[in-house]
Amino acid sequence: MRKMKRSDVREWIPGEPLERVDFGNGCTGMDKSIPKEPGNAGDFKRLIWKCRTIEADGGPCLDVLPSEYWIDDVKQAGYFDVVTDESSYGPCSFGDAWFYLAGVDAGWHLARRKRHSGLCATLRGIFDSLTHRHENATDAEPLVTASKPSRESAEHSSSCGSTPPSLSRSEIHESYDCATCGTTATQSRNHREVAAPHSRR
Numbered sequence: 001m002r003k004m005k006r007s008d009v010r011e012w013i014p015g016e017p018l019e020r021v022d023f024g025n026g027c028t029g030m031d032k033s034i035p036k037e038p039g040n041a042g043d044f045k046r047l048i049w050k051c052r053t054i055e056a057d058g059g060p061c062l063d064v065l066p067s068e069y070w071i072d073d074v075k076q077a078g079y080f081d082v083v084t085d086e087s088s089y090g091p092c093s094f095g096d097a098w099f100y101l102a103g104v105d106a107g108w109h110l111a112r113r114k115r116h117s118g119l120c121a122t123l124r125g126i127f128d129s130l131t132h133r134h135e136n137a138t139d140a141e142p143l144v145t146a147s148k149p150s151r152e153s154a155e156h157s158s159s160c161g162s163t164p165p166s167l168s169r170s171e172i173h174e175s176y177d178c179a180t181c182g183t184t185a186t187q188s189r190n191h192r193e194v195a196a197p198h199s200r201r
Contacts, residue, residue, distance in 0.1 A: 067081045
């Protein structure tokens, strides 16, 4: 994996290739950052960027198209279709499309890691990695669980404003991809001491 300084990362321009690089101290990330253009045009570019990061990591080929979504003969702006080789998902808002892409990303990583554990375990892991809420069997109020991040994930969160996801209950150490900038950092669960810098990538 090519080494790169964070200061050399620039904003991605649609059409450019993306590559995962090593920033050191157990952190990796994309060599070009997520577009910051505001509005629907910026949302479209951010979704395309997310698709390209998945492909850069060896994941499935995905694409995003503006959706032809009409209500009472009025075309609705800000809706997208996520397209794969075999199907499409949409129309959906930017948030729903991003969540869908994050699920695909988590799913293929999990399937690659646990390809011998069977479909049920794979699906269970996907749901564990996408949510940190669960219902208490004796109380109607949902409970929220959180995990203690390691030093590099905390430093990264403060630098880009992101929040690392909670861990799967079956994982002690896990790397996570920042949805904001594509950086992979490491966080720990069930440990009060800071985890040693490492990355699964």
